[in-house]
Amino acid sequence: xxxxxxxxxQRRALQASALAGAAFALMATSAAGAPLVKECAKDGKFVxxxxxxxxxxxxxxxxxxxxxxxxxxxxxxxxQIADGAGNVNTQTSQVDNxxxxxVDLLLISPFEASPLTPVVxxxxxxxxxxxxxxxxxxxxPGKDYTxxxxxxxxxxxxxxxxxxxxxxxxxGGDVAVLEGLPSSTPAVERLNGFKxxxxxxxxxxxxxxxxxxxxxxxxxxxxxAMLQAHxxxxxxxxxxxxMAAGARLAAKGAGKDVKIIGTDGxxxxxxxxxxxxxxxxxxxxxxxxxxxxxxxxxxxxxLDCAASVPTTxxxxxxxxxxxxxxxxxxx
Amino acid sequence: MxxxxxxxxxxxxGASKSxxxxxxxxxxxxxxxxxxLVLVAIGGVIFSPVRHGHIxxxxxxxxxxxxxxxxxxxxxxxxxxxxxxTAGIDLSVGALLSLSSVLTATMMVSVxxxxxxxxxxxxxxxxxxxxxxxxxxxxxxLEPFIVTLAGLQVARGLALxxxxxxxxxISYGDGPGLAPPIFAILGDRLFDNTVPVATLVFIAFAVVAxxxxxxxxxxxxxxAVGGNERAARLSGVPVTAMKISVYxxxxxxxxxxxxxxxxxxxxxxxxDGTGYELTAIAAVVIxxxxxxxxxxxxxxxxxxxxxxxxxxxxxxxxNINAALQLLATGAIIxxxxxxxxxxxxxxxxxx
Numbered sequence: 001x002x003x004x005x006x007x008x009x010q011r012r013a014l015q016a017s018a019l020a021g022a023a024f025a026l027m028a029t030s031a032a033g034a035p036l037v038k039e040c041a042k043d044g045k046f047v048x049x050x051x052x053x054x055x056x057x058x059x060x061x062x063x064x065x066x067x068x069x070x071x072x073x074x075x076x077x078x079x080q081i082a083d084g085a086g087n088v089n090t091q092t093s094q095v096d097n098x099x100x101x102x103v104d105l106l107l108i109s110p111f112e113a114s115p116l117t118p119v120v121x122x123x124x125x126x127x128x129x130x131x132x133x134x135x136x137x138x139x140x141p142g143k144d145y146t147x148x149x150x151x152x153x154x155x156x157x158x159x160x161x162x163x164x165x166x167x168x169x170x171x172g173g174d175v176a177v178l179e180g181l182p183s184s185t186p187a188v189e190r191l192n193g194f195k196x197x198x199x200x201x202x203x204x205x206x207x208x209x210x211x212x213x214x215x216x217x218x219x220x221x222x223x224x225a226m227l228q229a230h231x232x233x234x235x236x237x238x239x240x241x242x243m244a245a246g247a248r249l250a251a252k253g254a255g256k257d258v259k260i261i262g263t264d265g266x267x268x269x270x271x272x273x274x275x276x277x278x279x280x281x282x283x284x285x286x287x288x289x290x291x292x293x294x295x296x297x298x299x300x301x302x303l304d305c306a307a308s309v310p311t312t313x314x315x316x317x318x319x320x321x322x323x324x325x326x327x328x329x330x331x
Numbered sequence: 332m333x334x335x336x337x338x339x340x341x342x343x344x345g346a347s348k349s350x351x352x353x354x355x356x357x358x359x360x361x362x363x364x365x366x367x368l369v370l371v372a373i374g375g376v377i378f379s380p381v382r383h384g385h386i387x388x389x390x391x392x393x394x395x396x397x398x399x400x401x402x403x404x405x406x407x408x409x410x411x412x413x414x415x416x417t418a419g420i421d422l423s424v425g426a427l428l429s430l431s432s433v434l435t436a437t438m439m440v441s442v443x444x445x446x447x448x449x450x451x452x453x454x455x456x457x458x459x460x461x462x463x464x465x466x467x468x469x470x471x472x473l474e475p476f477i478v479t480l481a482g483l484q485v486a487r488g489l490a491l492x493x494x495x496x497x498x499x500x501i502s503y504g505d506g507p508g509l510a511p512p513i514f515a516i517l518g519d520r521l522f523d524n525t526v527p528v529a530t531l532v533f534i535a536f537a538v539v540a541x542x543x544x545x546x547x548x549x550x551x552x553x554x555a556v557g558g559n560e561r562a563a564r565l566s567g568v569p570v571t572a573m574k575i576s577v578y579x580x581x582x583x584x585x586x587x588x589x590x591x592x593x594x595x596x597x598x599x600x601x602x603d604g605t606g607y608e609l610t611a612i613a614a615v616v617i618x619x620x621x622x623x624x625x626x627x628x629x630x631x632x633x634x635x636x637x638x639x640x641x642x643x644x645x646x647x648x649x650n651i652n653a654a655l656q657l658l659a660t661g662a663i664i665x666x667x668x669x670x671x672x673x674x675x676x677x678x679x680x681x682x
Contacts, residue, residue: 093400115596182496
């Protein structure tokens, strides 16, 4: 490098402290290592591909909405969403297509972990940074893919369990659980989390647990039968909002006053926030989408030329209860 | 129901309908899926995003993406073609794929069987499952629609039982709880990362099926059963055995697809393969095989499968949303069926 130019630059830097700060930041990043993406630039145009597991689930539509809104705020980004339609084969081929297109960054919510692992490895090998949302593939963030952003299903359900044992049923009683699709990872994690959460209170009995596959109609049928068999059920924990809505219909049909807990905390007229605000359910625990966090991370990788990003970002859950539901409805 | 259509089919030479004259429409229908495939490919080239002067749609890795994505449903569609030519239907295939993937994973990982015994056992179970459906359907004179609908439920239920409601990961290596590493080849791509092994299985399956359907007595019998069952029976075709065997073939195909699924995705899951029966039936219908039985083409089925895959691919490359893909597929199925119906009417066959 030309030395006189260097001196020149120093002089200018002294004149403008803001510029000096920027130069320092630049030096700091280059000292930490090469940027994750070579073609990064403040004024570049970038395509972000998002391989969504299944658009048909209201929660995932909510993720798409939040991601789309966050990406729209960044004029340099174009977001493409592919719907894996709940099928590992479809989702694999869509990620393959994103690789063919050479998207600048891949976001993925893998429908299942190990089946999507090979294609994520292909993307990484092709030099595409991969941020996993909500569910992760096999391997370690920072090594086998760039980063993971999401909630923790187990912890969210654990919170719901503690809420049940401490707040709803401190005196104990019968509790029922509506599980998601059997053999799907989040269903297992939420089931285990809730069970561990109520363990502290020995007077709580989980008298019934049934899989309702995340669906409101199956939940209604299952919970009706549970209420027949166990008329003293005081609390039902549903592993998602839709099943909670089904449980509510069943309780209403049986004329029982059962406290209902949902999971996901979706917005909108069919979502859990409204149901809690209007007193239909006792609570719901949000499953954060991480959409905003993902776009922020994409910004630091693609626009700010970050050399490293946090490899795991756990977005905390928010308990939605009678106290805060009404004010959240406004948002 | 008696066949009122006067169809001058000579049994057992019903494989190729005797065409009294060159019929342009019939010609178009016979090759409709090939024509459709060519049209989709041309559209793909025209609308393909271009990078550095290369047409993305035609890039070798993109072609590999397309043919890998359709390998499982393609294998099933090939089996389904046999059933549909006999005027039957098999709705259990997707569930049977899932059961087979679960069985493959369980046997290798939990039970500790070797590769060959596992694959053989899964294929036998699949074929037997299909044969039982065929037997029930013929023995009790039940619509195959109902029998295989029940079969769908049974296969899903069995998959949940075998997997114990968990999805079963396959890890590779030597020793207990690990699958033979060679099995992972199903997820690989050979020859400089261009030829997916899953596709090779599909191609092998399709080649054997084409030969069986077009050159053997077995194939001619299948067309005969679908064309006119009574006539076939009268002329000594073992109709019941043929019907049972076509369901055994779809069962075998589903098991093979399930093995490919387990190998590609390193797991067995009781939830997978949902809706595969409909994709496979769509590919068969687009391929020019009549749901009324008696006519059909294996090459057409393969072309139909590839066409559906190419269509999904080009729509995604252009970032066109999933809803439109479904609409496009629906429109193509209707078009294929309408073309077939026009030909049938022209031939004076009314059913």
